[in-house]
Amino acid sequence: MSYLSKHRQSNILTGDTFQIAREAKAAKDVYDDVIDATVGALYEDDGTFYAYKTITQIINKLPADPHFRYAPTSGGLDFKENINRWVFGPYQSMVENNFQHSVVASPGASGALYNTFLNYLDDHTPLIMPDIYWTNYLVILKSVNRSSMTYPMFDGDFFNIEGFITTCEKVLEHSDKLVCLFNDPAHNPTGYTLSIGEWERIYAYLNGVAEAGKKVVLIYDLAYIDYDGESLEDSRRLFDVLKKVYTDILIIIAYSGSKSFSLYGLRVGAAIALSKRTENIEDFNQGAIFTARATWSCPPSTGIQLVNRLFSNDMLMDKFKKELKVARTALKARATLFLGEAETVGLKTYPYHGGFFITIPTDNPEVAFDKLKDIHIYTIPVPKGVRLAISSIPLTLITGVAKRIKDVL
Numbered sequence: 566m567s568y569l570s571k572h573r574q575s576n577i578l579t580g581d582t583f584q585i586a587r588e589a590k591a592a593k594d595v596y597d598d599v600i601d602a603t604v605g606a607l608y609e610d611d612g613t614f615y616a617y618k619t620i621t622q623i624i625n626k627l628p629a630d631p632h633f634r635y636a637p638t639s640g641g642l643d644f645k646e647n648i649n650r651w652v653f654g655p656y657q658s659m660v661e662n663n664f665q666h667s668v669v670a671s672p673g674a675s676g677a678l679y680n681t682f683l684n685y686l687d688d689h690t691p692l693i694m695p696d697i698y699w700t701n702y703l704v705i706l707k708s709v710n711r712s713s714m715t716y717p718m719f720d721g722d723f724f725n726i727e728g729f730i731t732t733c734e735k736v737l738e739h740s741d742k743l744v745c746l747f748n749d750p751a752h753n754p755t756g757y758t759l760s761i762g763e764w765e766r767i768y769a770y771l772n773g774v775a776e777a778g779k780k781v782v783l784i785y786d787l788a789y790i791d792y793d794g795e796s797l798e799d800s801r802r803l804f805d806v807l808k809k810v811y812t813d814i815l816i817i818i819a820y821s822g823s824k825s826f827s828l829y830g831l832r833v834g835a836a837i838a839l840s841k842r843t844e845n846i847e848d849f850n851q852g853a854i855f856t857a858r859a860t861w862s863c864p865p866s867t868g869i870q871l872v873n874r875l876f877s878n879d880m881l882m883d884k885f886k887k888e889l890k891v892a893r894t895a896l897k898a899r900a901t902l903f904l905g906e907a908e909t910v911g912l913k914t915y916p917y918h919g920g921f922f923i924t925i926p927t928d929n930p931e932v933a934f935d936k937l938k939d940i941h942i943y944t945i946p947v948p949k950g951v952r953l954a955i956s957s958i959p960l961t962l963i964t965g966v967a968k969r970i971k972d973v974l
């Protein structure tokens with residue numbers, strides 16, 4: 566007999582990344598050949614945690630007051646402006662001139678996603694997303710009692726635009742609203758990044774749906790934006806396509822400071838809303854602030870202070886950007902080594918363009934996960950694959966991993 570409320574009794578977290586990561590850590594204490602490719606966090610090539618020196622320096626210098634006092638629920642004006650500057654980079658003024666916009670701070674991108682799922686999905690409006698995804702979306706959906714509908718993510722090595730449209734059309738048969746989610750660039754778990762042409766087709770379709778009188782919400786989870794492309798400017802190139810939005814659709818960006826600043830535990834993040842329709846932005850503000858007050862109340866002030874202090878000091882900002890570049894280069898070296906060896910031994914992977922993860926396709930993720938665990942390679946089973954977090958495997962340990970995986974699978 567459970568004391569839990571009826572609707573909570575079936576909410577059990579199984580196969581969660583953090584649980585599997587704990588298993589990998591325990592195995593490391595026993596065996597010395599363990600590859601821990603579980604958690605999506607950056608580690609140095611010597612196996613230690615990847616902390617950005619500039620970020621640590623700012624936080625260490627914070628006096629008690631700004632660390633500990635309540636921060637505004639929205640994050641405050643400076644934070645909002647700074648997040649727009651960071652996320653949109655060279656496209657900031659284009660975006661701000663083309664859309665009404667607003668920012669609400671959240672504890673990580675998770676908070677932004679939770680708020681958005683809760684506030685925009687209805688009983689007859691499932692979340693439309695590809696069939697390969699970050700599994701925590703399902704946990705959030707379950708927690709807010711909403712559902713999802715998926716479509717096959719790939720057509721060969723490219724995004725399956727037809728599958729996306731077909732699924733949207735199915736939902737529109739019984740709903741006057743579309744809510745679709747894209748995790749881009751450097752998708753978790755595959756590392757895929759949509760091309761400009763693919764984004765253009767997505768917006769062309771969604772403009773058409775909005776013109777036909779339907780409501781359209783596009784949730785844009787860009788948690789890994791700072792680890793895609795050759796540079797920060799390059800990874801922002803996809804915002805150019807926002808010029809093609811000419812209807813009243815609502816875009817809600819989920820931004821993760823966990824990844825950008827390697828500050829996973831501090832819970833920095835934001836939801837950024839863009840729409841040409843003022844009412845959409847007013848509703849967003851009202852809804853996001855309400856649910857924030859009802860859950861985390863206000864964001865951790867340390868993260869807000871960090872962002873504001875980093876952005877008000879050009880020297881610190883330059884130093885941080887250089888450190889980010891080093892991290893991107895390290896990730897690229899790991900990906901190049903792994904993918905090169907995978908090709909040599911004939912191990913298939915999903916198309917990887919950037920980010921923390923590479924995923925090996927399989928119809929039976931749990932079996933593949935167990936087989937790899939038996940040879941002390943700890944991965945995460947994801948829909949249609951097993952995921953390797955190259956973000957946490959030192960370069961020297963990557964040699965030979967592709968062959969070991971190929972042999973056992």
Ligand SMILES: Cc1ncc(COP(=O)(O)O)c(C=O)c1O
Pocket residue numbers: 605672673674675676699748753786788820821822823824829833834
């Ligand atoms: C695709 C994706 N979105 C969102 C998040 C949430 O990150 P956080 O809440 O730490 O910002 C993660 C974290 O792993 C992720 O992989």
